[in-house]
Amino acid sequence: MxxxxxxxxxxxxxxxxxxxxxxxxxxxxxxxxxxxxxxxxxxxxxxxxxxxxxxxxxxxxxxxxxxxxxxxxxxxxxxxxVANDAMPFVQQNRECFQKIADDTNSLVLMLAREDNALMIISAVRPTGRVGRTFDVGHRLPLVGSSSGHAFMATMEDAEFETLLPDLVEEYKTPEDQIRSLRAKAAEDIFNHGFHFAPTEGYFNTIIKAVATTLYSRDLAQQVAISCVVGRNARSDAELSEFVGPKMLRELDGEHQSLNFLDLSASHQSV
Missing domain, CATH: 1.10.10.10 (Winged helix-like DNA-binding domain superfamily/Winged helix DNA-binding domain)
Incomplete structure (x- = not known):
């Protein structure tokens, strides 16, 4: 990070x-x-x-x-x-994330940027569910994931332009395509508050997810929040019409207590 x-x-x-x-x-x-x-x-x-x-x-x-x-x-x-003790907000978020996980039956992730990827810094599963896939420390790509596209959408333009050549090289993806993915995510977040990346070109064939971004005052940087489900666990319509809106409602109600700032204003600049 x-x-x-x-x-x-x-x-x-x-x-x-x-x-x-x-x-x-x-x-x-x-x-x-x-x-x-x-x-x-x-x-x-x-x-x-x-x-x-x-x-x-x-x-x-x-x-x-x-x-x-x-x-x-x-x-x-x-x-x-020491790092865990210095970032108590990760545990403070758990109650909110647990409610989202239980209500949507999804894995709720909080991710922060690490070089050309996103690192999971919090992973909350529905009550009673266990697993090690997509746990803390795992990395998700900036190109090819809902979290990554949402994160790019709310980056400052100058920061994105500086990062773009590295993304082209890292993900072997043309510059115009990355710009298009970013623009689509920015449009989705501006209109709906979250982004649902298309399955074509997704980095993992067995999952799908919705994601949004917030600014963490504790980390002094933006983070992505994502709800992840199995590819066949929910329809695309359920993700867009239930899981995404439910995630936003819970986060909206907890902005101040979680020490987050909404990044909606920056969605308009892309």
């Missing part, structure tokens, strides 16, 4: 590569080798070896033996606990 604005004079490429190594770990991993980390990050293996050695010495990575694969270490666990 961050502003998305990089100053060459202040930006540390070495630190960035170290963070890319830590972010390469995903739920379900049973350790990653230097080769696997190189493949996931695109960083040469020789550089990965130096980074993993340093992260191991600092306690951010761990492994049981010389030939064992690397795993997140106790330093990361401690840092995660």
């Amino acid at each position: 961050g502003s998305g604005k990089r100053s060459p004079q202040k930006y540390s490429s070495t630190l960035e590569r170290g963070m890319r190594v830590l972010r390469a770990f995903q739920f379900g991993d049973h350790g990653l080798s230097n080769q696997e980390l190189s493949e996931r990050t695109g960083i040469p293996k020789s550089t990965i070896s130096r980074l993993t050695f340093t992260l191991l010495e600092l306690g951010f990575l761990a492994h049981a033996s010389r030939n064992d694969k690397f795993r997140p270490g106790p330093g990361l666990l401690a840092l995660g606990q």
Whole structure:
């Protein structure tokens, strides 16, 4: 997460590569080798070896033996606990998100931008439902998801234009198509308050979702809020006529207590 604005004079490429190594770990991993980390990050293996050695010495990575694969270490666990304590609003939102999840029988996500993707920072399932798919820490694409399109729609134009070349390269999608996706999402949010991305070109073939965006005063940046359902769990009409409006009604009633600002005004600039 961050502003998305990089100053060459202040930006540390070495630190960035170290963070890319830590972010390469995903739920379900049973350790990653230097080769696997190189493949996931695109960083040469020789550089990965130096980074993993340093992260191991600092306690951010761990492994049981010389030939064992690397795993997140106790330093990361401690840092995660500190971050969780510093962001109490995530738990404060839970009651509102739980009501939305139960009333719409959907997975409710809150996501913040991380480079060219969105990271899930809160995931609330209907009461009694369990699962690890789309959990905290998972990333959703900016191009090819309802959350991503809604997020792009409410970005400042200058920020979007700066990001656009990276999106073209990352998602192998023509610039005009990305602009079109953004414009459609902006139109939907302006007219209805939320966006429902078409199934064609969606990043995942077994789900569909509606999404909106709000400005989080706690994070000092915008976040996406999304309701996700199985592809056959609800019709497109139900998503557009029930799930989306229900999500908005609950969020509208909780703006102040959740410390959110509506981003509706920015939808008109696209």
